[in-house]
Amino acid sequence: MSIESIEKQMQASAKIPPVHKWTPALSGDIDIRVARDGRWYHDGDLIKREKLVQLFASILWRENDEYFLVTPVEKWRIKVDEEPxxxxxxxxxxxxxxxxxxxxxxxxxxxxxxxxxxxxxxxxxxxxxxxxxxxxxxxxxxxxxxxxxxxxxxxxxxxxxxxxxxxxxxxxxxx
Missing domain, CATH: 2.30.270.10 (duf1285 protein)
Incomplete structure (x- = not known):
């Protein structure tokens, strides 16, 4: 991976939504799991769409050692095997x-x-x-x-x- 590609990704990282400002009530649990190897699963099936995984990762939030997908109006608890x-x-x-x-x-x-x-x-x-x-x-x-x-x-x-x-x-x- 070159510095140029890392810089492009850094620019994309700057587009992370302001999840730290969102405080919706817990909506419930959703069957999404992040495995130790970084793969994301929904209902036990691997999520193959890279853009969808990137979207989920961009709205990921940690609170009291639990992980959530957060929007301004929803907060869904997910499972993380080790680190998200x-x-x-x-x-x-x-x-x-x-x-x-x-x-x-x-x-x-x-x-x-x-x-x-x-x-x-x-x-x-x-x-x-x-x-x-x-x-x-x-x-x-x-x-x-x-x-x-x-x-x-x-x-x-x-x-x-x-x-x-x-x-x-x-x-x-x-x-």
Whole structure:
């Protein structure tokens, strides 16, 4: 993925509706599930229309560890297996503390790894790293394994011996 395509996606991300301003009452539950691999399902069937998934992702809202599709007048609870978004690409410009790492999600979000979009890594039940990055509002994205390995390739050791990556003047530990 090139910087140009990431920038185009960043422009599309700027068109995210202002869901943080919408406060409708709960309309109920809808049988939509986001799997760990970033795929969206409705009534157990894979949603194959990419534009529909992008639309749903754009009106996604997290509240008290529950996820909702929100419009100005409706609020539908959905199920999320792990995280609702998935980072599938990364590109780095520069090196060291001057580096900038741009991420792209499977649903069209693009953003710079920075103070607003923080990276954190915890460990799953199997003892494997579980890298996650804040995308918007309270929504996080799981970082795909291939992208995580790319971050590991770019990792540098800090003064106190911690390995991590630099982006936008911030150091993000990978362990």
């Amino acid at each position: 978004l998935l980072v599938v690409a990364a590109e780095r410009q520069g090196e060291g503390s001057g580096a900038q790492i741009h991420f792209a999600s499977s649903t069209g979000d693009s953003f710079l790894l920075d103070q607003q979009h923080r990276l954190f890594v915890d460990v799953n039940e199997a003892g494997e790293p579980r890298p996650v990055v804040r995308v918007r509002y309270e929504l996080d994205a799981l970082i795909h394994r291939n992208v995580y390995y790319q971050l590991v390739e770019w990792a540098e050791q800090s003064i106190d011996g911690v390995y991590g990556v630099w982006s936008a003047g911030e150091f993000f530990p990978l362990s």
